[in-house]
Amino acid sequence: MSNTKLDALLSSLKFNNQGLIPAIAQDSEKDDVLMMAWMSKESIKETFASGRVCYWSRSRQALWKKGETSGQHQELVDFLIDCDRDTVLVKVKQHGVACHTGRRSCFYFSVTENGECIENSDIEIDPKDLYKGNPS
């Protein structure tokens, strides 16, 4: 993608007052929603440049190249924008697991009818085996 096209795309998006836009990651084959995080203009540029999804870590105030530490990266398959242009949906090929707890998806708490919060999925990879440094 040319820089001109990318700049036009970024200009068309509505970032919040912190310069961020919510980004939902969905598995492109299994269709499960894996996580929601935030993207900056820079992280969107990095995503298109590398073909791997890059978020903005609000806690670390830094680019968050998903999987850089853990190896559990997300290959970009499709980049979608909503009607208000204030939310992004990335369809990805998830390598390994998306959640820092070692589960496939971050949405592993289900609220039951009586209000209990139960875990709906198992840990696939021990978090100790995922990270040697900062989670990413």
Added chain:
Amino acid sequence: MSNTKLDALLSSLKFNNQGLIPAIAQDSEKDDVLMMAWMSKESIKETFASGRVCYWSRSRQALWKKGETSGQHQELVDFLIDCDRDTVLVKVKQHGVACHTGRRSCFYFSVTENGECIENSDIEIDPKDLYKGNPS
């Protein structure tokens, strides 16, 4: 769900400094992501009380009972919470279309490899037929 259980659930969630939490809506059968909006504590209470998804409209600063005007409501099927407890995923039975433009999903812009932004879906219902007053 008892009030005690609901209060415990709400207390466990992390709302932002505006008292809101992002909520992703996904069709429970077709698995497509329909929209992203925001929920307040009150809208979550309303969602569980009615069985229909209720958001918080930031533009109108009011409860947004999805489909109240348009009839295109979302029946709650499953309520999921992520690992950080700062994002909600509602699986829904979508009655009609989710997007105010009359498309099924709000994510109808696809970015192509060369950076063009194309529409990936058709209008199913004319927006003029959806609303007689405020969009919801």
